Amino acid sequence: MQREQLESAPTAAEAWPDQIYDLLKQHGVRQVGLVPDAGHARLIKRCLADNDMKVVSLTTEEEGVALAFGAWLGGEKSVLLMQSSGVGNIINMLSVAIAHRTPCPIIVTMRGDFGEFNPFQVPMGNATQACLEAMGTLVKRADRPEDVAETVNATLRLAFNTYRPTATLLGQRLLGAKTFGK
Amino acid sequence: MTEIAVGPTGKLMRRDVVKALLENRDGMLAIGGLGAPAWDITAAGDSPLNLPLWGGMGGAAVMGLGLALAQPERKVCVITGDGEMLMGVGSLATVAVQRPRNLSIVVLDNEHYGETGMQETHTKHGVDLVMMAKGAGIADSRLVRTAEELLKLRADIHAGNGPLFAQVKIDEGTQPLVLPPREASILQARMREAIMGPEAHLQ
Numbered sequence: 001m002q003r004e005q006l007e008s009a010p011t012a013a014e015a016w017p018d019q020i021y022d023l024l025k026q027h028g029v030r031q032v033g034l035v036p037d038a039g040h041a042r043l044i045k046r047c048l049a050d051n052d053m054k055v056v057s058l059t060t061e062e063e064g065v066a067l068a069f070g071a072w073l074g075g076e077k078s079v080l081l082m083q084s085s086g087v088g089n090i091i092n093m094l095s096v097a098i099a100h101r102t103p104c105p106i107i108v109t110m111r112g113d114f115g116e117f118n119p120f121q122v123p124m125g126n127a128t129q130a131c132l133e134a135m136g137t138l139v140k141r142a143d144r145p146e147d148v149a150e151t152v153n154a155t156l157r158l159a160f161n162t163y164r165p166t167a168t169l170l171g172q173r174l175l176g177a178k179t180f181g182k
Numbered sequence: 183m184t185e186i187a188v189g190p191t192g193k194l195m196r197r198d199v200v201k202a203l204l205e206n207r208d209g210m211l212a213i214g215g216l217g218a219p220a221w222d223i224t225a226a227g228d229s230p231l232n233l234p235l236w237g238g239m240g241g242a243a244v245m246g247l248g249l250a251l252a253q254p255e256r257k258v259c260v261i262t263g264d265g266e267m268l269m270g271v272g273s274l275a276t277v278a279v280q281r282p283r284n285l286s287i288v289v290l291d292n293e294h295y296g297e298t299g300m301q302e303t304h305t306k307h308g309v310d311l312v313m314m315a316k317g318a319g320i321a322d323s324r325l326v327r328t329a330e331e332l333l334k335l336r337a338d339i340h341a342g343n344g345p346l347f348a349q350v351k352i353d354e355g356t357q358p359l360v361l362p363p364r365e366a367s368i369l370q371a372r373m374r375e376a377i378m379g380p381e382a383h384l385q
């Protein structure tokens with residue numbers, strides 16, 4: 001069993017992680033809150049290498065919503081990166097962004113979504129979009145590489161122009177399902 | 183300078199503690215954890231420099247972090263309850279790793295969930311938040327029990343050698359409600375305007 005089969009990440013040939021990074025720069029994002037996912041690994045590396053971005057590694061995803069609120073209070077734009085299981089950890093904290101009208105764009109790599117191997121990923125992956133939408137978050141989805149940039153751009157614009165939590169779900173088809181060799 | 187009284191338990195009175203911390207604040211931004219700490223910062227004098235929380239339990243410290251990172255020239259003081267801090271105790275690690283010099287976290291520890299009917303929190307049973315903050319890596323983490331220690335804390339907060347964590351043992355008596363505005367978009371907008379001026383609304 002190969003490690004690459006355990007971790008589903010875009011191949012080096014895929015352009016979309018760099019496209020997301022370019023969009024974060026275009027929008028002037030200065031704070032990046034995250035709990036890692038293999039699907040975000042290259043984007044995280046790009047952000048860490050950027051001295052104009054403050055990358056904040058979080059102990060739980062809900063800290064990320066709090067971070068976005070604090071950043072915006074101080075005039076900085078932020079983005080939150082997580083995998084779909086992390087959406088379960090932010091549900092109540094989204095009320096902070098909703099009540100204050102804080103821009104809170106979230107980029108979610110999906111698990112439990114398309115050919116999932118790990119049973120623990122399925123319940124939350126299946127409920128990710130419904131949970132976000134139940135909490136007033138505008139959700140867009142990208143399942144093909146050529147749709148990623150446009151979709152993430154829409155998510156960033158909706159957040160920063162209309163002051164609310166928004167999310168792009170990056171479908172597991174983009175990342176490849178973890179198969180554990182099966 | 184505010185006189186810092188002690189209550190029937192011999193512990194510091196929370197309203198005096200908060201008033202002393204926020205007096206002559208020199209532009210210091212304050213975030214008040216949901217419930218009584220939010221009422222406390224309001225009782226000290228409602229201001230656009232105050233962000234009293236009506237929710238987001240467990241998030242106050244990291245809200246302070248985001249703000250402190252965005253405004254490194256300003257002091258940021260998070261004033262919250264022991265219950266609120268315990269819910270987001272991992273955030274002490276997140277804060278410690280970022281090392282924001284301008285951030286202080288002050289826990290008003292009445293050893294209870296005051297707002298919901300005075301149920302005991304873990305601090306009542308010996309859980310030591312100072313040790314947890316130290317373990318997280320906030321080197322200047324301290325317990326405050328006396329007026330003298332509080333005045334020293336105040337001086338250190340204003341000196342800006344953070345990150346700083348303080349667990350202040352307070353009297354558990356409930357204080358009269360002093361409510362801040364409840365429309366949270368106003369709370370956010372007024373602080374942004376206080377920091378950035380009218381351009382805040384054009385960002």
Ligand SMILES: Cc1ncc(C[n+]2csc(CCOP(=O)(O)OP(=O)(O)O)c2C)c(N)n1
Binds near residue numbers: 239266294
């Ligand atoms: C996620 C969540 N859980 C529970 C509550 C209910 N609640 C509101 S205030 C509070 C207690 C806060 O206690 P503490 O932070 O110690 O403040 P105190 O009132 O004791 O000063 C609780 C449990 C809530 N608002 N949100």
Ligand SMILES: [Mg+2]
Binds near residue numbers: 290292
């Ligand atoms: Mg308490």
